Structure formats: structure tokens, C-alpha cells
Amino acid sequence: MSEKNTKVWTIAEAANGKLKSVSYELLARGRSLADACSEQLVSVLIGANVSKAELTTLIQHGADLVISVQDPALEAFIVETYSNVLIDLVQQMKPNIILAAATNNGRTLMPHVAMRLHTGLTADCTDLQIDLTTGDLLQTRPAIGGNILATIKTPNHRPQMATVRPRSTQPLPADPSRTGHILQISLKPELVDKRVKLLSFEAETADESNLQDSDVIVSGGRGMKKADNFQLLHDLASLLGGKVGASRDAVDRGWARYPQQVGLSGKTVLPKLYIALGISGAIQHLAGMKTAETIVAVNTDPNAAIFQVVDFGIVGDAFQVLPELISRLEERKS
Amino acid sequence: MLKIIVPIKQVPETGNVKMDPETGTMVRDGVVSIVNPLDLYSIETALMLKEKYGATVTVLTMGPLNAVKGLKEAIAMGCDDGYILSDRAFAGADTWSTAYALVNAIKRIGDYDLILAGERATDGDTGQVGPNIASGLDIPLATYVRKVNDLDLEHKTITVERSVEEGIETLQLPLPCLLTVVKEISYPRLPTLRGKKKAKTVEIPVLTAEDLGLNREFLGLKGSPTRVVSTKSPKVTRNGQMVTIKDDQDVIEAVDALIAFLEERQLI
Numbered sequence: 001m002s003e004k005n006t007k008v009w010t011i012a013e014a015a016n017g018k019l020k021s022v023s024y025e026l027l028a029r030g031r032s033l034a035d036a037c038s039e040q041l042v043s044v045l046i047g048a049n050v051s052k053a054e055l056t057t058l059i060q061h062g063a064d065l066v067i068s069v070q071d072p073a074l075e076a077f078i079v080e081t082y083s084n085v086l087i088d089l090v091q092q093m094k095p096n097i098i099l100a101a102a103t104n105n106g107r108t109l110m111p112h113v114a115m116r117l118h119t120g121l122t123a124d125c126t127d128l129q130i131d132l133t134t135g136d137l138l139q140t141r142p143a144i145g146g147n148i149l150a151t152i153k154t155p156n157h158r159p160q161m162a163t164v165r166p167r168s169t170q171p172l173p174a175d176p177s178r179t180g181h182i183l184q185i186s187l188k189p190e191l192v193d194k195r196v197k198l199l200s201f202e203a204e205t206a207d208e209s210n211l212q213d214s215d216v217i218v219s220g221g222r223g224m225k226k227a228d229n230f231q232l233l234h235d236l237a238s239l240l241g242g243k244v245g246a247s248r249d250a251v252d253r254g255w256a257r258y259p260q261q262v263g264l265s266g267k268t269v270l271p272k273l274y275i276a277l278g279i280s281g282a283i284q285h286l287a288g289m290k291t292a293e294t295i296v297a298v299n300t301d302p303n304a305a306i307f308q309v310v311d312f313g314i315v316g317d318a319f320q321v322l323p324e325l326i327s328r329l330e331e332r333k334s
Numbered sequence: 335m336l337k338i339i340v341p342i343k344q345v346p347e348t349g350n351v352k353m354d355p356e357t358g359t360m361v362r363d364g365v366v367s368i369v370n371p372l373d374l375y376s377i378e379t380a381l382m383l384k385e386k387y388g389a390t391v392t393v394l395t396m397g398p399l400n401a402v403k404g405l406k407e408a409i410a411m412g413c414d415d416g417y418i419l420s421d422r423a424f425a426g427a428d429t430w431s432t433a434y435a436l437v438n439a440i441k442r443i444g445d446y447d448l449i450l451a452g453e454r455a456t457d458g459d460t461g462q463v464g465p466n467i468a469s470g471l472d473i474p475l476a477t478y479v480r481k482v483n484d485l486d487l488e489h490k491t492i493t494v495e496r497s498v499e500e501g502i503e504t505l506q507l508p509l510p511c512l513l514t515v516v517k518e519i520s521y522p523r524l525p526t527l528r529g530k531k532k533a534k535t536v537e538i539p540v541l542t543a544e545d546l547g548l549n550r551e552f553l554g555l556k557g558s559p560t561r562v563v564s565t566k567s568p569k570v571t572r573n574g575q576m577v578t579i580k581d582d583q584d585v586i587e588a589v590d591a592l593i594a595f596l597e598e599r600q601l602i
Contacts, residue, residue: 015500077498079465079475104498108477111462115433115469120559123460138563144346144457150565157559196474197506199493204501213499216601240602258480258518259497264456265371265517273601294599295572296592302578308571312595314588316579324589329602 008034009042011100017049022101024171027062029128029164030099036130040064046085048075059180062172071187077105080193083112088191095159097137102163114161120154121161126168166212167270215272216242219262220250223278223318227255232322239329247279263288277318281306336389337446338380341436342373344401345457369404372452374522376515380450381412387485390414396435406533410525421542426555433466438546449512468512476505480518
């Protein structure tokens with residue numbers, strides 16, 4: 001490994017001028033890798049309308065250098081343009097490691113870039129370590145529906161690229177005394193790809209938005225019996241400051257929408273608290289939620305597979321437990 | 335007429351997976367394979383466009399020769415023809431190497447207006463090969479597409495809705511382009527009798543590394559930038575506290591115990 005190629009980069013994400021929390025989570029991951037090999041940690045922001053004060057928070061959360069490429073032409077995430085910009089930066093500065101968030105945009109940009117740089121990319125990592133003798137990044141990720149944890153490396157290609165699940169790590173506390181530099185780079189016009197146009201954007205206000213960003217998820221399955229009964233889940237979720245998820249069964253029956261689906265063909269979630277109501281726990285569902293910090297389930301079937309992964313299980317009827325639990329939590333609030 | 339290519343993958347049926355301890359890759363021999371469930375949605379999208387605008391739909395897969403079964407299933411649903419990339423040299427390919435082969439196969443198949451891919455495969459679960467292919471072909475890409483709003487054949491553009499965490503983007507892409515679609519887009523149809531008859535007789539050309547003039551350095555396990563170093567099965571079982579409700583009084587006690595548990599973990 002050449003001496004020069006040893007910078008650790010993380011890709012920041014912003015919306016409406018505000019950095020997303022995953023930008024800081026990535027810095028916490030990157031900081032431990034950069035410290036392990038005594039290297040500089042760089043946060044790269046491609047976008048628009050992010051103030052210098054906002055960029056400074058990246059330094060407070062662990063970055064030594066912030067590279068900012070901002071331009072009105074970068075306001076919309078157009079993968080072709082973002083990919084051109086990132087590749088251009090990589091070719092100039094030769095980072096050793098690039099980490100991005102496993103968000104819809106991160107999971108679009110990174111494979112686009114990795115293909116052209118002819119290098120390895122590992123999706124959705126839950127653990128990252130460095131092999132100090134080779135400089136190889138050891139990237140651990142769940143595969144095959146979470147049945148297997150694979151550790152993957154990219155021995156002969158650089159940079160080593162990985163996406164990291166949002167909320168799989170805590171940001172470092174902000175340290176206003178940390179110092180670093182902000183490098184503003186202007187957008188080269190030839191990097192703008194005008195083929196794709198963003199015509200409009202509609203913010204999701206519905207309950208299911210950002211399921212993966214929620215600390216608490218209350219999910220319902222076939223045992224909820226009908227769509228109307230999901231109101232109980234919404235009531236419980238709002239008392240706990242959480243969101244409502246669903247099993248595939250419930251989504252297929254039209255009781256919940258696809259963005260709410262947790263599991264192999266839906267979303268993988270890592271909340272602090274996951275409450276499963278009337279969900280039997282098919283392996284496909286477990287794959288999407290079994291790494292939650294705390295799991296609670298209510299199911300009438302004592303042999304339901306969900307009980308194998310719970311921290312607290314109630315064998316009983318969700319329609320008895322839910323109203324009681326909701327009224328007790330309401331009492332506590334008042 | 336509009337030409338659509340749908341790359342699909344055979345995946346092991348869940349709960350039936352073995353790993354090779356030497357290479358850390360999946361043992362595919364003797365495992366029941368199915369069409370990646372998320373690819374059924376890209377097939378369905380292609381067939382919906384075919385009905386609405388008229389199109390030929392070509393399915394493409396890479397894998398052992400028995401993966402032809404998946405192509406025939408797609409043809410039974412209404413796709414027109416299929417190609418399989420099959421060669422010992424492809425074994426153990428990671429996403430980069432897989433995309434390298436598929437990009438070259440698509441170039442060989444020739445003219446196309448649209449490539450429709452599933453969001454990801456349920457085995458590898460990376461969602462990388464779709465974006466890789468668009469990047470390799472240098473055609474515009476939209477991922478996580480939940481709806482096709484309009485296809486303008488005169489101006490050769492397509493307008494789609496793309497899901498992101500914060501909401502829904504409406505994007506306009508020129509053809510040819512690649513879309514990866516999510517489950518929300520449609521509900522996959524069943525094979526038809528007519529389709530099944532066609533699938534029985536249809537000839538599926540096999541493309542090898544040599545046919546495509548591929549660089550051997552870039553193929554299979556050896557040509558993959560990533561290496562699996564080790565695998566382990568995570569322990570999933572937790573020995574949780576269990577409460578059983580038998581009568582109404584138990585409900586109150588169960589909820590008491592649950593609230594005490596949530597308090598202890600500082601979750602409420």
C-alpha cells in the first residue's frame with residue numbers, strides 16, 4: 001500500500017441545507033478507522049445551500065478536513081453528476097477508504113462510482129475494522145436474509161468502498177474545540193450531466209416515512225385481522241414517539257403500505273425498540289428486524305418463531321394487550 | 335418498437351442455504367432455486383409497458399445452465415425471449431464482475447430502449463448490480479422506482495416516481511435508460527397457458543465468456559475486487575422474558591410486567 005493513499009473519506013448527506021444525522025454517524029465510523037491507522041478523516045459534501053457554519057459541525061463531530069463541492073446544479077441528487085464529481089475528487093486525491101450511508105441515494109451513488117473506478121464495494125456493513133498489516137478494510141455485513149455474517153475485503157483495488165446502515169452507530173458528541181479545514185471546491189461545468197431532470201419532489205408526510213430512521217417501530221401482522229385495527233398500532237406508536245411497520249402479510253392484504261414493510265423484501269430496521277403484534281415471525285420478517293436493540297412481541301401462538309428473538313414476549317391476544325398498554329401509557333403521560 | 339431488457343437472477347429459496355467454508359461463497363449445487371422475488375416486479379413492469387405501448391421483452395440471466403428455468407418462467411409470464419450467460423469462468427463473481435459480464439452481454443444483444451431491474455436480489459441483498467450496469471453502459475439511471483408515469487415514444491423519454499427516505503421524486507429520463515423498481519410498482523401476474531407453451535419450445539441462446547470476448551482477468555472469483563474473508567452464523571436466539579395470558583387479570587399483570595421491563599431499559 002502506498003503511503004499517500006491512506007485517507008479515510010466519508011460522504012455527507014444533506015437536505016434543504018441541513019446535514020443528515022447519518023453524516024455524523026459515518027464520521028464516528030471513520031474516526032475509529034482513521035485513528036487506527038493514524039490517518040486524516042475527510043468528510044465530503046456534494047450538494048447545495050449548506051452553510052459554512054453547518055459544515056463546521058462535521059469537524060466538531062470528527063472530521064479533520066471537509067471537502068465541499070456546492071453549486072445550484074447539485075441541489076438535486078442526479079446520480080450521473082454526483083458520480084462524476086466524486087470520481088473526479090477520488091482521482092485527484094486518492095483516498096484509501098470511502099464510506100457512504102446505505103440510504104437510497106448512497107446505495108445508488110456508490111455502485112455507480114465503484115463500477116467506473118473498477119474497485120470493490122460492500123453494501124450495508126454493520127461492522128468495519130482495519131487490518132493494520134495490509135491496510136485492508138474488513139467489512140462485515142449480513143447476507144442471505146441475515147442468516148450469515150460475511151466479512152469481506154478488497155485486497156488489490158483502491159479505494160475500498162462500503163456503505164453503512166443508517167443508525168447502526170452513534171455519532172461522536174460534538175466537540176467545538178476540534179479544529180480542521182474546510183476546502184471549498186467549485187463544480188467543474190463539464191461534470192454536470194444534464195440527461196436526467198428532476199421535475200418535482202413531494203415530501204412524504206405519511207406515517208411510514210423514514211421507518212428506518214425511527215427509534216421505535218410498532219409493527220403489525222396477520223394477527224391484526226383487518227386494516228382498521230392498525231389504528232391501535234398508530235396510537236401506540238405515537239405514544240412511544242415511533243412509527244408503524246408491518247409484515248409482508250399485512251402489506252399484501254392492503255392493511256399497510258409497502259414502505260412500511262419490514263423484512264427480506266422490505267426494509268431492514270435497527271430501532272431501539274421493536275414491538276411486533278400479531279406477527280408470527282417468518283424467517284423473512286426476522287431478517288429485517290432481529291438486530292433491533294430490544295424486541296417485544298405479542299402473539300397468541302406460544303410456538304410462534306418471533307418469540308425466539310424477543311427480549312420480552314407476551315403469549316396472548318394483541319386486542320387485549322394493546323388497549324390496556326395504550327391507556328397505561330396515556331396515564332403516565334398525563 | 336420499444337425494446338426492453340430485464341436482467342434477472344436465480345436465488346436459493348430462503349432457509350435452504352449452505353456456505354462453502356473454503357471460498358466463503360454460496361454453495362448453489364443441490365439447492366432449490368427460484369426467480370429472485372423482487373425481479374418479478376421488474377418483469378411485471380416490462381409486461382405492463384408492453385401491453386400499453388407495444389414492446390419486445392428480453393430476459394437475461396447469468397448463472398449455471400439450470401438458471402434457464404427462471405428465464406422460461408419469465409417467458410411463461412409473457413416475456414418474448416431470453417439469453418443466459420453461463421460459463422465456469424463466471425463462478426464466484428462479485429457485483430463488479432457480474433456487472434462487467436452483463437454490460438457486455440447487453441451490448442451484444444444490441445439495441446434496447448429500457449433496462450428494468452429488481453431493487454436487489456434476496457440472497458446477496460446488495461442492490462448494486464443494477465446501478466453498476468447503468469454506470470458501465472453510461473446510460474441514465476433511476477433507482478427505487480415506484481411508478482412509471484409516462485413513456486413518451488415521440489420524444490423518447492420516460493417519467494417515473496423514485497422513492498427516497500424523505501419523499502418521492504419525479505424524474506424524467508431519456509431513453510435508453512435503466513430503472514430499478516420496487517415492489518410497490520405492481521403485482522406480478524401468473525404465467526399463462528399460452529406463455530407456458532411458448533416457454534417449452536423457445537430456444538435460449540447460451541453466451542460464454544469467449545462469445546462475448548470478455549477479459550478473463552475480470553471474471554469470476556479471481557476477477558472480483560472483493561473477497562469474502564470469513565463467514566459466521568450470527569446467534570439470533572435471545573432468552574427473553576415470557577409472560578402468558580390466560581384470563582383478564584393476566585392482561586393487567588402482563589402489561590405491568592411489560593411496562594416495568596420498558597422502564598428498566600429506559601425505553602419509556
